[in-house]
Amino acid sequence: xxxxxxRSRSYRKIHVRLPSGKSVIHYERKKNxxxxxxxxxKELFSVDTNKITNLSKxxxxxxxxxxxxxxxxxxxxLIKQVVRGTL
Numbered sequence: 001x002x003x004x005x006x007r008s009r010s011y012r013k014i015h016v017r018l019p020s021g022k023s024v025i026h027y028e029r030k031k032n033x034x035x036x037x038x039x040x041x042k043e044l045f046s047v048d049t050n051k052i053t054n055l056s057k058x059x060x061x062x063x064x065x066x067x068x069x070x071x072x073x074x075x076x077x078l079i080k081q082v083v084r085g086t087l
Contacts, residue, residue: 002027037071039078044071 011027018024032049036042046061046068061068066075081087 035068037074038069039074040071042071042073044068 006027010030012030014026014028016024016026029050034049035044035046037044052060064075066078070078078087
């Protein structure tokens with residue numbers, strides 16, 4: 001029987017065939033999706049989402065305006081539009 005901690009749906013099952021020909025199941029944590037920019041949809045390269053629980057708040061995302069939400073290019077264009085009054 002599988003140990004109780006592995007019965008959770010937070011683990012994904014991976015079927016592995018051993019060299020002896022026997023088929024076994026390995027349990028692995030599910031991987032989270034990467035953060036994406038809310039305007040252009042580009043992938044944000046800040047912190048690996050699987051390691052985020054062990055970090056402090058300042059290490060989880062960039063310490064700038066819209067850090068962790070928008071990419072630097074979209075922030076730049078947004079600031080320019082606000083300053084010029086076109087937004």
